[in-house]
Structures are given as C-alpha cells and as structure tokens.
Amino acid sequence: MPRYSIAVDIGASSGRLILGYLEDGLLKLEEIHRFENKIVKKGDSFCWEADKLFQEIKNGLKKCVELGIQPDSIGIDTWAVDFLLLDENNQPLTEAVSYRDPRTDGMMEEVFELFSKERLYLETGIQFQKFNTIYQLFSIKKNNPEILEKAKSFLMIPDYFNYLLTGKKANEYTNATSTQLVNAFTKHWDVQILDVLGINKEMFQEIKTPKTILGTLSKELVSELGFDLQVILPATHDTGSAVIAVPEEDESIYISSGTWSLIGVENYFPICVTKALDYNFTNEGGIDYQYRFLKNIMGLWMIQEVKRNYNDEYSFAQLVDLAREARDYKAIVNVNDDRFLKPENMIDAIMNYCIETQQQVPNTPGEVAKCVFDSLAVSYQEAVSEIEEIFEKKFTKINVIGGGCQNEMLNQLIADVTNKEVFAGPVEATAIGNIAAQLMALGEINDIKEARSIIKDSFEVKKYLPAQQVIS
Numbered sequence: 001m002p003r004y005s006i007a008v009d010i011g012a013s014s015g016r017l018i019l020g021y022l023e024d025g026l027l028k029l030e031e032i033h034r035f036e037n038k039i040v041k042k043g044d045s046f047c048w049e050a051d052k053l054f055q056e057i058k059n060g061l062k063k064c065v066e067l068g069i070q071p072d073s074i075g076i077d078t079w080a081v082d083f084l085l086l087d088e089n090n091q092p093l094t095e096a097v098s099y100r101d102p103r104t105d106g107m108m109e110e111v112f113e114l115f116s117k118e119r120l121y122l123e124t125g126i127q128f129q130k131f132n133t134i135y136q137l138f139s140i141k142k143n144n145p146e147i148l149e150k151a152k153s154f155l156m157i158p159d160y161f162n163y164l165l166t167g168k169k170a171n172e173y174t175n176a177t178s179t180q181l182v183n184a185f186t187k188h189w190d191v192q193i194l195d196v197l198g199i200n201k202e203m204f205q206e207i208k209t210p211k212t213i214l215g216t217l218s219k220e221l222v223s224e225l226g227f228d229l230q231v232i233l234p235a236t237h238d239t240g241s242a243v244i245a246v247p248e249e250d251e252s253i254y255i256s257s258g259t260w261s262l263i264g265v266e267n268y269f270p271i272c273v274t275k276a277l278d279y280n281f282t283n284e285g286g287i288d289y290q291y292r293f294l295k296n297i298m299g300l301w302m303i304q305e306v307k308r309n310y311n312d313e314y315s316f317a318q319l320v321d322l323a324r325e326a327r328d329y330k331a332i333v334n335v336n337d338d339r340f341l342k343p344e345n346m347i348d349a350i351m352n353y354c355i356e357t358q359q360q361v362p363n364t365p366g367e368v369a370k371c372v373f374d375s376l377a378v379s380y381q382e383a384v385s386e387i388e389e390i391f392e393k394k395f396t397k398i399n400v401i402g403g404g405c406q407n408e409m410l411n412q413l414i415a416d417v418t419n420k421e422v423f424a425g426p427v428e429a430t431a432i433g434n435i436a437a438q439l440m441a442l443g444e445i446n447d448i449k450e451a452r453s454i455i456k457d458s459f460e461v462k463k464y465l466p467a468q469q470v471i472s
C-alpha cells in the first residue's frame with residue numbers, strides 16, 4: 001500500500017488539496033479540492049480570509065472521506081511573510097492583513113534609522129521588500145502598539161493552520177526566513193534585531209525545519225473528520241516547496257512562475273556581498289538548510305490584474321493570443337516599480353508608466369498584455385545577468401516551474417531574450433515539492449537527490465530553444 005500525502009497549496013488566487021503518492025517508482029498526483037482565495041477589504045485593511053481558508057482545508061479533508069481515501073499525512077504551504085498574532089487565549093488579535101496592504105509604506109526607511117540596511121542584510125541575507133514581516137510588525141508597533149503588547153504568539157499563515165489542525169505551535173524555518181528576522185548563519189530568530197526594534201521576542205515560537213512531524217490532528221478534528229493523520233512540515237513557504245521540484249539543478253537558473261516570478265539559483269551558503277545587496281537578491285532558507293539565492297519579480301500578478309481590470313472579458317489564453325497579434329507594439333515597463341504592487345487599476349498604471357517614460361501607450365488588450373510579457377522577459381534577463389555577474393560564470397539553462405510555465409509564448413520569449421535553453425515544468429512544482437518533503441519524512445523517499453530523480457521521471461518538461469521552435 002502506498003503512503004498517501006495531501007499537499008495543501010494556497011496561493012494568492014486559489015488553494016488546492018492535492019493527493020500525492022508513489023506508484024511504480026513514479027510520483028502520482030490527484031487534485032481533491034480547489035477553492036478561491038483573494039484579498040478582501042476589511043475596514044481599512046486588505047486582508048486574507050484565514051478562517052474561511054481553514055474551513056476549505058477541512059472541506060477538502062472531508063472530500064477525502066467521501067472518495068474513500070485515508071491520507072497518512074498532510075502538509076501546508078502558502079505565500080510567505082504574512083502572519084497572525086494570537087492573544088493569551090490563542091485568539092487572533094487582528095485579521096490576517098495582506099502584504100499588499102499599504103500599512104508598510106515608509107516603514108523600511110524608519111527601520112533603517114534604527115538598524116542599518118547593510119547590517120540587516122549582513123545578518124539576515126534577506127532582500128528588501130517593503131512588505132517583509134519585519135516592516136509589517138514595525139508598522140503595528142508604531143500605529144497599534146497595544147496589539148503587540150497583547151500578542152503572545154506569532155504564527156505565520158501556514159503555522160496558524162497547523163496550530164488549528166494539531167493544537168501545536170511552531171514557526172517553520174523556510175517561511176520564518178522570509179520575515180527578515182532570522183539570522184542567516186545561526187538560523188534562529190535574530191534577537192539583536194528584535195531588541196533594537198523593540199519587538200517582543202517571547203511571542204516567537206521554536207523554529208522547526210521541513211520534514212518535521214509536527215503531530216496528529218486534535219481530538220476535536222478527529223471526531224469531526226472521522227480519521228487521524230500526521231501533520232508534517234513541508235517547506236511551508238510555497239517557493240521553498242516549488243524549488244524542491246526543479247528537475248535540472250546543475251548549471252541552471254530557475255524561475256518559479258506564478259503570481260510572483262522568483263528567479264535564482266540554489267546555494268549552500270548565504271551570499272551577502274555588496275553586489276547582492278545592491279541588486280536586491282535574497283537568501284531564503286530552503287529544505288536541508290539550502291539557500292535560495294533569488295530575486296522577486298512582480299510576475300503574473302500583472303496579467304492577473306489586467307485580466308480582472310478588463311472585467312474578465314478575456315481568458316489568460318486569449319490575452320496571450322492577443323499579445324501575439326500585437327507583434328509590432330513595443331514598450332517596456334519596470335515591472336518591479338512599487339506602483340505595480342497594488343494599483344487601483346493595473347491597465348492605467350501601465351499606461352501612465354508609458355506616458356511618463358515617453359513610450360507608445362498601449363491601447364488594446366493585446367498591446368497591454370504584450371507590454372506585460374515583454375517587460376517580464378526583459379526583467380528576467382536583467383536578473384540573469386546579475387546572477388552571472390555575482391557568480392562570475394555563465395549558466396546554460398533556465399528551468400521555469402509552476403503554473404506560469406504553461407505560457408508557451410512567455411517560455412519562448414525567455415529563451416529568445418536570455419539566449420538560453422528553457423525547460424518548462426513541472427507545472428505543479430509547489431504541490432510536488434510539498435509532497436516530496438512529506439514522503440521524505442515518512443521514509444518513502446530517502447533524500448532530496450532521490451526526490452528530484454523521481455520528479456524528473458514523473459512529470460513532463462518541455463524544452464524551448466532560443467529563437468527556434470518548441471521541441472518536446
């Protein structure tokens with residue numbers, strides 16, 4: 001009998017429960033449940049609906065029962081940086097505010113007055129994004145200090161769901177590093193930073209690494225669901241899980257392509273040199289204490305918002321086709337400009353950028369989409385050059401993983417613009433990486449090397465050559 005693991009993978013626009021198991025040496029996946037996720041306005045803040053998401057996790061587990069599946073384990077991953085603070089009765093003190101909320105505007109600069117930018121980078125190795133947890137906490141300290149005073153537990157979003165499942169509190173390592181509060185070398189909470197910023201250290205939990213078996217379901221849940229299972233920590237940061245599923249690790253750069261595009265390489269030590277700081281690369285913690293040396297690029301969020309701002313009149317596939325037809329249109333925006341993080345209207349933001357930079361303004365959905373895809377590709381190329389400069393070597397391949405790797409036009413564009421071979425797949429990288437960590441914890445897979453070789457044999461990867469046609 002194979003061991004059945006459930007990956008709960010929640011992204012910015014949807015969440016899924018995916019069943020994974022080994023059969024004849026190959027990893028098999030089956031989607032059990034899918035649900036919507038979105039940012040909603042609650043009062044003045046942009047928030048996630050954490051309790052609704054947890055209800056969906058339970059709905060998915062109930063579906064397993066209906067399908068006659070008895071999973072052995074479950075592992076949860078989501079986006080990074082966001083968190084909940086619990087009071088002494090373990091109740092959330094606030095909504096789960098989204099990192100796209102403007103509460104962190106200006107906070108980075110205020111933190112730098114207390115703790116220099118260079119020192120922060122040297123200690124944590126984490127890139128400067130205004131939405132990092134450190135700036136979110138600092139904004140609470142400044143504007144709602146009473147909340148921090150009452151806070152007894154700091155749990156990141158997957159940690160919170162794990163607590164609701166098991167009653168056990170822990171901060172998972174890969175996600176904890178995204179806070180910019182974990183020391184890149186000791187791999188523990190950086191007490192110095194917390195002290196200087198005046199943030200209560202006691203609320204942080206013990207950091208536990210991927211593959212830890214956190215526990216089993218609480219008694220209440222066992223009686224509600226009718227079965228028990230093991231709750232295992234995968235890399236709870238979705239990008240950490242996705243990168244486990246990169247099939248071509250040698251000499252290759254990966255792009256984890258979804259709402260964000262995360263472009264970088266895997267590494268065995270953090271790189272905190274001045275150039276990495278200047279180019280704003282991060283050293284996020286990975287499984288087995290590997291580091292993801294990467295850069296955040298605004299990603300498909302831009303096209304998701306464009307689609308929404310056209311009132312969903314066009315599907316993603318249609319926008320790609322229209323972009324292809326707009327072949328003579330050319331304008332490039334800096335996708336990492338803060339204005340694209342949460343504009344009121346993405347189309348207007350792109351148009352205004354073109355006006356300000358005296359470029360031809362996109363006037364049709366095809367032109368807007370072409371501008372987004374071209375601009376993403378140019379930004380990938382810049383990041384590739386920066387990586388090659390820092391590593392003082394040329395990489396030959398790019399692995400595009402995650403949902404965004406289904407965009408054939410963008411894959412070809414990446415190959416053409418970077419002049420490198422592009423390998424697209426696996427599409428389900430995050431769920432695969434999540435399940436691989438669980439199967440390693442259960443002893444079904446020995447180590448990451450074996451996991452990668454199974455993944456390579458199990459899932460389709462398409463190859464694109466620069467300026468040539470697709471070959472499979």
Ligand code: LFR
Nearest residue numbers: 078079080081238239260296
């Ligand atoms: C991708 C991701 C990125 C992180 C961003 C915000 O889903 O997790 O890695 O920088 O979301 O949390």
